[in-house]
Amino acid sequence: MTELTRKRPEFRNINALRDLPTYRLPAAGWVSILHRVSGALMFVLLPFIIWLLDASLTSEYSFAAFTAAFGVGIGFVPGWFVKLVVLALIWAYLHHFIAGVRHLYMDATHSVSKEFGKSSAVVTLVLSLALTALLGAKLFGLY
């Protein structure tokens, strides 16, 4: 019981405002924190996602409102802002998906070498950003 009851040392030497902006994370660290950020973003925007599903599925009439959301907007929110939010959601989904598959692959194959951690993290970041750019260009009507 001594191990459990002994007071654990606390390290409080990181100041969020002073140290975090200059902290140089490795690629795997970026994937990790962005996995959390993208998950939190989708959690917060869940009602908006379900609204999109609702509007797109319920009727021809609501489908028109769904389409219009990307053009004239929703209420006082302009269409370009709706597109930006959807673009953020596209990135969040892609990053969360690819980083999640990376997690599952590592768990299943015990691929825990330093090299694989770095290379797979770089692949995750590049792939998610490239696909976001591709779908974002489509969303904003660039092709």
Add this chain to the structure above:
Amino acid sequence: MSVNYGSKRTVVGASYGFRDWLSQRITAGLMAVFTIVLLAQVLLISGPIGYEQWAGIFASQWMKFITFAVIVALTWHVWVGVRDIWMDYVKPVAVRLLLQVLTIVWLVGCAGWAVQVLWRL
């Protein structure tokens, strides 16, 4: 040296986490498969996708069946993930409990709405 076992056990709001770890991965796998199934159906549609084509995907009973399972899986998955965030960053037990309760309310409400959308079709 304070006692932190028995009735004085430290409240951490969690068990040892294996069940959460495993369920998060299983629900993730289910959602990944669903993503591919949905994407395949969207890509198989030839020509522009209007209301008929899009709603048609969710009209079949088997699609409703797996979509419902995915809504449940998503809710469970998000619960594990968001609770992890609260446990990492929010230390006061009362605030953490409040946030966890609000998270459950948020998720149950959203899940109900999503299920309603599905079965109204």
